[in-house]
Amino acid sequence: MLSSNLIGNYKFVLFVDNFGIDPNWKTILTNLLEEQNQNYKFYNEFENILEKSCIILGSLSELELKYSSHIYENIFRKIQELKSSENVLQIFGWISSKNVQNKILLSFLEHMSNLTVTINNSQHMTIVSKNKSGIIRSREYVHELSLGKTSIKEYKKENIQLIAPEVNVENMGTFKIGQKADELEAKRSLKLPFEIIDLPNKTANVKQEGKIIYTPDITDDFDEEDDPDNDLQF
Numbered sequence: 662m663l664s665s666n667l668i669g670n671y672k673f674v675l676f677v678d679n680f681g682i683d684p685n686w687k688t689i690l691t692n693l694l695e696e697q698n699q700n701y702k703f704y705n706e707f708e709n710i711l712e713k714s715c716i717i718l719g720s721l722s723e724l725e726l727k728y729s730s731h732i733y734e735n736i737f738r739k740i741q742e743l744k745s746s747e748n749v750l751q752i753f754g755w756i757s758s759k760n761v762q763n764k765i766l767l768s769f770l771e772h773m774s775n776l777t778v779t780i781n782n783s784q785h786m787t788i789v790s791k792n793k794s795g796i797i798r799s800r801e802y803v804h805e806l807s808l809g810k811t812s813i814k815e816y817k818k819e820n821i822q823l824i825a826p827e828v829n830v831e832n833m834g835t836f837k838i839g840q841k842a843d844e845l846e847a848k849r850s851l852k853l854p855f856e857i858i859d860l861p862n863k864t865a866n867v868k869q870e871g872k873i874i875y876t877p878d879i880t881d882d883f884d885e886e887d888d889p890d891n892d893l894q895f
Contacts, residue, residue: 663811664696672744675774676755680782682807686755690717692811710748718754722761740773783807
């Protein structure tokens with residue numbers, strides 16, 4: 662039952678009607694409290710609360726029309742007073758998002774509430790709770806409020822994760838990380854100019870001596886004299 666999730670744990674419970682069942686708010690709230698055998702009263706600003714009970718504020722969007730511009734200051738102050746009262750067990754309010762005149766009223770009420778029940782459509786609702794340590798918890802439910810019942814069932818939204826496709830390196834353009842067998846064989850058989858090769862008369866016991874062999878080009882100016890600098894005037 663929905664009442665077991667709401668009654669007794671949160672000081673101010675706010676119902677936000679996004680669906681349009683505002684005319685049924687009184688039946689829904691009283692059914693919730695009666696299911697848990699709670700003593701309740703409808704809010705009367707001229708009546709003092711002398712015994713422990715739950716207070717039903719009623720349709721806050723109707724109060725907005727009744728009290729005009731003074732509703733914001735009055736309702737915020739009154740809710741704070743009710744929350745501080747030892748005789749007030751819980752406060753229940755109902756507001757229709759379609760009928761509210763100023764969205765600031767809805768925002769402040771959601772901020773002041775300890776638990777917000779948002780009726781999204783004819784089947785789904787969201788319940789957001791806030792504890793004293795500041796932790797906010799949100800859950801999704803299937804409800805039957807539009808049918809005059811207060812039964813709910815929690816459900817989990819489907820969580821879809823996008824998995825990146827496997828990358829084929831052979832299709833990544835002209836630069837390929839992988840090589841084919843014939844390409845590897847051609848690479849291994851290639852003899853570079855600076856590569857050391859085996860000589861026929863080379864033996865394991867003969868130490869090879871490094872030499873620099875210079876082959877002059879046809880345009881090179883090659884000095885054959887013993888002293889290549891003897892033509893300089895010192």
